[in-house]
Amino acid sequence: MTSDAALSSEAVALADRIGELVARMRSAEAELGAVLVEIEQRGVMELFGYRSAARLMEHLADEPKPAAERLIKRARLLNPGRNLDGSPIPALAPATGAAARAGRLSNPMIDVITSVLAQVPPEHCASAETNLVAFAEEAGHKQVAALGARILAHLVPDGQEPDDTEPVVPTRELFLRRKRTGIWELSGRFDDETGTRAHALLDALAERRTGDDCPDFRTTPQRYGDAFSDAVDLALNSPELPMQAGERAHVMVAVSLNDLKSGLGKATLGDTGTMTAAEARVHACDAMIIPAVLGDKSEPLNLGRLRRLISAGLRRALFLRDRGCAFPGCHRPPRHCQGHHIRHWADGGPTDLTNLVLMCAHHHRLLHRSGWEVRIAPDGLPEFLPPVFIDRRRKPRRNNLHEPLPFAA
Numbered sequence: 135m136t137s138d139a140a141l142s143s144e145a146v147a148l149a150d151r152i153g154e155l156v157a158r159m160r161s162a163e164a165e166l167g168a169v170l171v172e173i174e175q176r177g178v179m180e181l182f183g184y185r186s187a188a189r190l191m192e193h194l195a196d197e198p199k200p201a202a203e204r205l206i207k208r209a210r211l212l213n214p215g216r217n218l219d220g221s222p223i224p225a226l227a228p229a230t231g232a233a234a235r236a237g238r239l240s241n242p243m244i245d246v247i248t249s250v251l252a253q254v255p256p257e258h259c260a261s262a263e264t265n266l267v268a269f270a271e272e273a274g275h276k277q278v279a280a281l282g283a284r285i286l287a288h289l290v291p292d293g294q295e296p297d298d299t300e301p302v303v304p305t306r307e308l309f310l311r312r313k314r315t316g317i318w319e320l321s322g323r324f325d326d327e328t329g330t331r332a333h334a335l336l337d338a339l340a341e342r343r344t345g346d347d348c349p350d351f352r353t354t355p356q357r358y359g360d361a362f363s364d365a366v367d368l369a370l371n372s373p374e375l376p377m378q379a380g381e382r383a384h385v386m387v388a389v390s391l392n393d394l395k396s397g398l399g400k401a402t403l404g405d406t407g408t409m410t411a412a413e414a415r416v417h418a419c420d421a422m423i424i425p426a427v428l429g430d431k432s433e434p435l436n437l438g439r440l441r442r443l444i445s446a447g448l449r450r451a452l453f454l455r456d457r458g459c460a461f462p463g464c465h466r467p468p469r470h471c472q473g474h475h476i477r478h479w480a481d482g483g484p485t486d487l488t489n490l491v492l493m494c495a496h497h498h499r500l501l502h503r504s505g506w507e508v509r510i511a512p513d514g515l516p517e518f519l520p521p522v523f524i525d526r527r528r529k530p531r532r533n534n535l536h537e538p539l540p541f542a543a
């Protein structure tokens with residue numbers, strides 16, 4: 135019996151220790167949330183130069199951004215806010231916040247309480263919170279959720295009163311995050327209308343390819359992945375996209391001039407990513423991304439930005455001449471296309487009609503990576519020379535799919 139008693143007192147001591155540590159973790163997390171909310175109110179950008187408190191946490195604490203976002207979202211409900219003029223906004227759940235800072239509430243418990251309070255009419259909020267927090271001390275979060283449902287059923291019998299002055303805000307959430315491997319993951323939830331539109335857009339872009347001299351072997355997810363990439367390009371090409379620093383391109387890539395010319399080496403993409411210099415060369419071809427071209431000592435070189443940007447007028451002329459992707463057999467229309475510099479601007483190629491060809495993103499990449507070559511024929515139209523492994527004589531080929539029909543003229 136003695137050993138049993140000893141064992142159980144050891145177990146009690148261990149359980150107490152766990153309880154103590156968990157309370158300290160919860161209390162520290164609640165305080166951390168309060169600090170992040172304060173940083174948000176004082177201006178993350180002004181204080182740290184970061185776009186959001188979640189991004190700051192990502193770098194300061196190696197906390198994945200979605201986890202940091204959840205923490206901050208929770209903290210905003212527990213801590214007082216501030217209007218733009220500096221006047222305070224009371225917290226939605228101040229008593230829950232106090233219990234959280236004392237280390238007494240788990241995160242699921244906090245989430246249950248705040249989700250109930252968000253639906254309770256303001257005049258009943260304080261008493262509902264008192265009840266919920268008191269019950270939380272002795273019950274699990276599922277039981278507290280059940281109490282919350284009872285409170286709501288009593289106070290808001292038909293669910294929240296419909297507000298007929300404001301249209302219902304559709305549910306839209308999107309998570310896009312980069313993993314350490316450099317692979318990005320995308321997930322989200324959308325209202326029916328947005329989902330249907332997105333489906334229609336991707337469906338149209340994910341059609342099987344024709345005209346590559348070989349069947350399209352891509353799986354359905356691969357075709358939709360390519361379609362998503364095309365949709366991003368389309369949106370980036372849109373004249374309605376907000377300008378950034380006067381350019382329509384949006385992602386910075388830092389690459390040395392030598393690497394950009396040779397296509398060998400690595401380039402830095404955005405804040406954290408990397409891409410091969412060959413990839414940077416394709417993207418820089420039509421300034422889909424802004425290359426910060428660096429010299430030998432990493433000093434930025436000014437390469438005559440205007441020289442390499444395809445102006446709206448020039449793009450229209452290119453649309454009229456090529457009428458779509460110029461690659462033999464491709465049916466993609468002009469709005470899906472980019473301007474390829476036949477001689478890359480980094481190698482001194484001019485940005486004019488004699489050095490540009492309209493190409494869809496897929497064929498543009500193919501052209502940069504494979505043995506295909508393009509040139510402007512004496513009649514002023516582009517023609518493509520296949521790689522030797524396709525045609526030993528390299529007889530030039532053209533795309534005649536965009537020609538107007540004889541009877542449509």
Ligand SMILES: [Zn+2]
Pocket residue numbers: 416419420473474475498502
């Ligand atoms: Zn190109």
Ligand SMILES: [Zn+2]
Pocket residue numbers: 459460461464465466493494495496497498
């Ligand atoms: Zn094409």
